[in-house]
Amino acid sequence: MVTFNQLYHARLGSLKNAVDDWTETVKKLQTLEESASNGMLKKAEKADWAGENAGITLPFVKKTAKEFGDAATEAESIRNILRDALAEFKTAKQNLTKVVEDAPGKGIRIDADGTVSHQVHPDRRSKDYDGPEPTEADFDKVRADIKAALDRANDADEVASRALRTLVGKDKNNFSGTDYDSLKQAGRAQDAQDAKAAAKIAAKGDDASAAEIDRLNKYFKDNKGDQYFAERFALEVGAKGNLGYWVDMGDASDGSHLASDNREEIKELQKNWSMTLAAATHSHSPAMEQWKSDVIKSGDDVIRSRGSSAYGFQVMSNLMRYGSYDTKFLNAYGDAVVVAENKMTHDGRIKPGQAWSSGLAPSPRLNWDGKDLGRDPMAGFMEALGHNAKASTSFFNSSIDLTPDNPSDNKKVDAFKYFTEERDWPGDTYEDGFGNKYGYDSLGHALESATTGHAYDAAPDGLRDARTEENAKVMQKVVSFYGSDPKHMHEQGIADSLSKIGTAYIDEFNRSLEQESATAEHEVENSPFGANKDGRSRFGEEYDTALLFTRGDTVDFMSIVAQSEEGHGQLSAAQSLYTASVLDAAGPEPTTGKIDPVDLTDAKTALRIGSEAHGILDYSRMGQIDKDFEKDSEEYNKKVAQTTEWIKFGAGVAIGGGVAAITGGFAPAAVLAPLAVEYVGGAVETYLGTGIDDLSEKYAKKGTDLLKEKSDDLRDEALLMGKDNALIPAESYAYAPGWSDSNRNYVLEELTASVKNSRIHATEDPLPDPYEAED
Known part of the structure; x- marks a missing residue:
């Protein structure tokens, strides 16, 4: 097994010399083969053999001539194997060397054993650090490139070593005559x-x-x-x-x-x-x-x-x-x-x-x-x-x-x-x-x-959004069918899959929720939501302005999926991330200068719709808990308290290419949530930074305290916490680096006001009834 250190420091000169030596050996053996075949063998075949010589000498000469041929073939095969192995090792080493040389420019350090880490760990950076800050996607790419180089070298090593053993063979008295024209x-x-x-x-x-x-x-x-x-x-x-x-x-x-x-x-x-x-x-x-x-x-x-x-x-x-x-x-x-x-x-x-x-x-x-x-x-x-x-x-x-x-x-x-x-x-x-x-x-x-x-x-394929128009056609069928009656999801037991599916379309759900009409089929003009880039939809020209789902279909589907613990957790996490990304994409850049209130319009819209979405999710989950468990029971209180715990997902998120890969506790494979931007902006960075750790501690303690309360009080408190959660993207945006203190206060005040009544609006939508199994 070729290790990182061995490949990176490999000296291939000896192998190159071996290829050259075997090339010369091939030429010499081919000359001997020609002499044996055209000289010794032809003369032996023309001779008039009699007696024991006819049965012994002639066959011996033929066998000897054949051995010269086999030796030349075997030598050429060895040369070909070594030649191609050298080319593979050389390419693998060049690729590995390039990865190592490029890593510091990305803020990545590669140790002698191939371990990948921060060049300067975030905890040890000075306040004025302005060097590169690698993302998890950058680390994954470096690791993948290292693995690819090592795999190439090891594949060549394994094939070459096995081929050479085959060429040598087990017969000490005869050449194998095996013919390989290449490593392949x-x-x-x-x-x-x-x-x-x-x-x-x-x-x-x-x-x-x-x-x-x-x-x-x-x-x-x-x-x-x-x-x-x-x-x-x-x-x-x-x-x-x-x-x-x-x-x-x-x-x-x-x-x-x-x-x-x-x-x-x-x-x-x-x-x-x-x-x-x-x-x-x-x-x-x-x-x-x-x-x-x-x-x-x-x-x-x-x-x-x-x-x-x-x-x-x-x-x-x-x-x-x-x-x-x-x-x-x-x-x-x-x-x-x-x-x-x-x-x-x-x-x-x-x-x-x-x-x-x-x-x-x-x-x-x-x-x-x-x-x-x-x-x-x-x-x-x-x-x-x-x-x-x-x-x-x-x-x-x-x-x-x-x-x-x-x-x-x-x-x-x-x-x-x-x-x-x-x-x-x-x-x-x-x-x-x-x-x-x-x-x-x-x-x-x-x-x-x-x-x-x-x-x-x-695992996320390069953290990219892979959805196409054809995928969206299937999604429309999923939303229509599974949003039509809670029994389909509950009786089939596929809440985990529908949760991941819903997460992947959180952007289009927000686009639909912006419409006040439950049956409108086109987006609100100049919507900040959706998978549009330069005004064009990834799902085809029709959806530049048309909605994949009506508001009514969206409310039904999100509500039904959120009746499950998995659905509520995954969709809540995706919604907060998506809202934060829209603030990065549509809100004004943090500044110490004057802010035009008009510039906050899209930011307010993002928070208003995000708050409505969280309301739909929270009230749907609470309704199902009310249906499934007896009030004041230990299990009821536990399930209510858990509705606030999705916030802990933050440490398990990787961002790249306009996608958030949510891996923290929700599924064995990553749940991909689309973002409104292809980079991590200030709001998302703050949201996934130290702030999320503080919030996690706060909610962990709060959740423990909640369990001590009566069910009705617990339920009200949990819903209030859900309302607070809808404000987290706004706080992350306001506390992103670059705002003056006065601007930060102004932005937070404006955004908080836009969220205040949105939560109530979520209760105005007729939500599907909680699921109740038939007797």
């Missing part, structure tokens, strides 16, 4: 060898040993992301072999305990296998196109083992839970599995759960991740969509032809409506019981990627 060719040869070895283990099914499963996992991990290896493995195993393996592994009727005794290893194998096949689907070679077609055609085939069976779609969907599968393949697969389900349910006359178990032997265990057993093929398919935003977006914007063999009958189903509203999601056995919660959970993941443009569990 050697890598591909190694991939093919690994794929064949992995396929041999897979062919054993559950007759393999635990050690072989470990070895199979190692093949996958060592070749992670290697498309050529992935393709070779997929083709070696075959479409039907791939499906048969997992049915066999989940069938304990043949007496094998391999899977049951090694659950963690099989869980890891499922993930590694899935990611390998995902990489393979991105190949468009004729052989892989046929493989993909065969997988889809096998979807409604029954795949049998000794004592169990499953449909091909059930098996394959469980191998889609990880990795990003090819978009075209996923969409074709999705259409096919919906068509199959429609046939099996006889146009919906029987339930999917019954259809997918009809006519089968006992179902094998197909999913090993600790959730369900994998009987519903739609769950795994939804997970696959959740990892490919392009595929999920196009899928949920599509209609599926249910009778592709008869296109003239126009028998279609809307994909979004089918999966969110019409489909009766089947239950499955899981660790804590039986139900369909994991199916809906996967649906939520797919909707996240379809609306945000990011894989649902991905």
Whole structure:
């Protein structure tokens, strides 16, 4: 393993000399080969051999001549491997050196072991420090560039060392004659060898040993992301072999305990296998196109083992839970599995759960991740969509032809409506019981990627806003459906996903809330909100002035999502950040000069709408708590007090490229909230600076005190604190560096006055009733 220090200080002169020496050796050996072939061998072949010489000497001469040829080939291969390795090491070192040299200009220090830190830590800066202040995005970029350089060097090192061992071989008396014209060719040869070895283990099914499963996992991990290896493995195993393996592994009727005794290893194998096949689907070679077609055609085939069976779609969907599968393949697969389900349910006359178990032997265990057993093929398919935003977006914007063999009958189903509203999601056995919660959970993941443009569990992709017009079309469907009745979110249990989805559109929600009319379809003229840049919307020309959602739709959706603890916390955090960013973008720059009151108009608007939004969120959450818990109970008081704790998120936010990545306690993956600016302005900096720490301490103590109060008093106090929270962006803006004391007081007074009555306005909107489960 090449370390940071080794690569940065690497002296490549010796390797360069080795390449030159082997080049000379190749020339000499080629000369000897030519002499042996055209001289010694030709003369030996023309000689009139008789007796023992005919059976011994001539074959010896031929073998010797061949060895000269093999030696020349092996030497040339060694030279080629060393030459290409040198080029890779040289490029990797140059890239690493550039990262190190550029880091101080960004205010970043890189230690001898590659550790990245502040050049001057914020706590040790003088008051007049005016040097660079790196953002978290800057640190992430430097770390990523270091990793890329090290990965390049290590990849070259691993391929080269393995190739050289292969060239030397185990036969001390013969040259191998292995021919590598490049490091890349050697890598591909190694991939093919690994794929064949992995396929041999897979062919054993559950007759393999635990050690072989470990070895199979190692093949996958060592070749992670290697498309050529992935393709070779997929083709070696075959479409039907791939499906048969997992049915066999989940069938304990043949007496094998391999899977049951090694659950963690099989869980890891499922993930590694899935990611390998995902990489393979991105190949468009004729052989892989046929493989993909065969997988889809096998979807409604029954795949049998000794004592169990499953449909091909059930098996394959469980191998889609990880990795990003090819978009075209996923969409074709999705259409096919919906068509199959429609046939099996006889146009919906029987339930999917019954259809997918009809006519089968006992179902094998197909999913090993600790959730369900994998009987519903739609769950795994939804997970696959959740990892490919392009595929999920196009899928949920599509209609599926249910009778592709008869296109003239126009028998279609809307994909979004089918999966969110019409489909009766089947239950499955899981660790804590039986139900369909994991199916809906996967649906939520797919909707996240379809609306945000990011894989649902991905780290922020360079902290950028990836939303497109097509994403917005899915979002309009989400807002319309899930905002129409609280039961959809609560009964499906996808509040966590809808929270992340709502956070990603907080700018457009603010744009809608600025309208007084609940049904208006166009923005207030010159609105400071929305994803507009230079007056143009990222969602298409129509939305330069048109709203994605009406005020009424926005109030309904935000209110319903905020009934959940996750929704209230995430949307509240995103709202405060967004309001602060609008103040940075639309408010006047901090100054010691005279302020024109007109210049504060957009700032006042931002705070007014932000206050209304917080009111909607707080009153919705309180209403749900009132419905769910008995007043004066310990649980009731705890939940009310928690409505103020979202403020603690501040330390978990990273800013960059016009996006806030909220990571503090809300979700395993970052929740991306759009901002009104592409930089961190004074209000946002102050909000995320020392002020947020002071507020966190204040609210932590206040929350403890609140628990001692009676429920009615507690509720009133919490709502008052919510009102105070709406002022935090205003305080951050007013206390940003650059204001004179008199201007700061004036700005804070003006902004506070604009917020004062806005909270009340939030109660004028008819909010959806809290959810109450039916008996």
